[in-house]
Amino acid sequence: MTARQFRVLVIGGGYAGVMAANRLTSRDDLTVTLVNPRPHFVERIRLHQLVAGSDDAAVDYRDVLNDRVHLLVDSVERIDAAARRIVTSSGATLDYDYLVYAAGSTGAVPASVPGAAEFGYSLSEWEPATRLTARLNDLALPAPVVVVGGGLTGIETAAELAEAGRTVTLVSTVVGPSLSRPGRRSVTSRLRRLGVSLLDGEGATVTAVGPDHVALADGRLIASAVTVWAAGFGVPGLAAASGLTTDGTGRVVTDETYTSVDDDRIVAAGDSAAPSRRPYRMSCQASLPMGVLAADTVLARIAGEAPVTISVPMTAQCISLGRRAGTLQVQRADDTPIALYVGGRAGALIKEQVCRWTVKWMAGEAAEPGSYRSRKGPVRGAVPADEAIGVR
Template identity: 55%
Template sequence: MAGSTRVVVIGGGFAGVMAANRLTQRDDVAVTVVNPRAEFVVRLRLHQLVAGTHDAVVEYREVLADGVRLVVDSVTEIDAAGRSVTLAEGGVVAYDYLIYAVGSGSAEGLVPGAAEFAYPMATLEAARRVRAVIDGLPAGAGVTVVGAGPTGIETAAELAEQGHRVSLACGGALGAYLHPRARRAAAKSLARVGVRVIDGPGSKVTEVLRDGVRLGDGRTVPGAVTIWTAGFGVPDLAARSGLATDAVGRLLTDETLTSVNDERIVAAGDAVAPSGVPYRMSAYTAGCLGAHAADTVLRRMASLPPEPMTVFFGAMCVGLGHHAGIYQLAGRDDTAIGVYVGGRLGAKLKALTYKFAVKHLVNEAGKPGSYTWLGNNKRQQLLAEATPERAGADSA
């Protein structure tokens, strides 16, 4: 419409869609989402795609507000001075404000042999490749999952439930975020479905072989397929475009999620590092950051100062197959406490996270501005305590 403020959102994941939907509460905003896929990826279900129990996608018409323009393409460059983005398929899209929500993927340059013999699963395309490989395995063939964060644990459990012989190479503690009590419960649940957990000193994978992996203590774990879930990386779009980033490429912003280079660029999701100290990755975090990024833009449009972002992480949920899960409660500093919900009730709570992660987007599309979350007055204390090492560390 004539006189509209043009907002381009790069990335159509949880953060990007939440931001786009929230922006539609003003009818003088023209929102364009640029995303390389025509389907919305329910990323927290990718382990189920690998196991063949869910396709991990929904149609954008189900989650994106009416009136938001979807461009299926990739952005190759951000021209901050000219306020435009260049598309891979040709053409330029101009903006008045830009929301940078490009998401994350697997880390590159992992260990010897990983590029040749390991299968990442952090994107829809990668997870589909893994699914095809798993489908082609002979009966009894071993599968090695590398990485014992939520994705690794959930993938190992799902595959074991499908009857595969699964080894989980933790590279340290099983579920490092979990409280020791919850960790012991998770280990029992994994053993119950047949996952061989390899944790503790010496369990880090130092080489991926054609038929297995080699660990730091010299042991070799045989397997027909190695699935890589460890590590974290973000697209280099911000760095290539001359914007300030942290050591791994996340866009550096202030606490309002505004780029330190340009107040017309606001960021959300996995690829943002507010004050150099990123938030913990999750679909919940992405939704909160996306909503706040939109609020920052809307406040600037209204000539109001943007407010700092704050979010309280009350829990983290890890699936252990269809019949068990761990709902780990946390303190206000995002540190796990000794209280958790496990077993079948934990599995039911995990199932609810799948439902509500998408439902929050649908609700915001129907009633923009309605999404709310709890703030955390510990953020400033955490920033004061953060070390340079933590500020550049992987938040996965």
């Protein structure tokens, strides 16, 4: 008699999705299909290098996916949880026994800021980043570039472009809000040495974006041949549109085993998951182990075992400041910063090693499923009973 084959679908081929798909191949009685809109893996932590011309930010899936994972290049339009089926943009339907939701995150260019969607360029995903790259390639080096957003993406983009010879202004109410005071000083000092003009404070709130300028709340108009919008991330609307319980941002609400509060056949990981309604910081640091732990939950259920509850420790923020400097901000396990950082050339070397190791960890799990091990993070509470039904 032929043994039953369990069908597992993974939505999203980013850091969490790749790790989950690879981990799932540790069982021979699973067929694993990864659905992703692109035929290659995108190193999102290198997209700022793509736009500056120092890296292509792409990895062949053959280098990071186990041979048993079937890659379907398509987008998911709808999840029918009751029927355990997905519908893709090409019109295909795929049935599943278990679903891993790892749809990742997207750039959030607000419609509330006039002109931002029309004239602003995002670099949070492959397609907008390549459009930004093409625009910069057509632009003379002295032409002014404005980067909106003082988070890690905005900081890294401003530094990379300035080091490449661009005239860059970074606009944000706070530069490096997730950093400690010493870490922030390290970052802003390096940005200024690269020639980046820093505009911060409440008056630096962007109120409008035009074809050749950015307007600020204090009335200033900043010349801008290209405006890069790096102020915040969102998530795809697929989960909410499919009727799954999501948080206010659209992340799938799960328990601490990453199981959807609606359906124990659906697990979520990475940027689009909200365990106990307290999502981790959007990062590959969280997404890699989350993908593994989500897969472990599926494997446990197939084996008839209770899934384990393990949280993810957040140890640091790694920031590149061009190719020759960086800042490693040390964090507590709960992701709050402490007054300790590594800067300069050492910071750059650490950041580059982190980027390389993310690919190595994925490739290692592909070559030997089950080999990746994650340290245990701080204890986190369960989803409160009165929050079991969330925002949809």
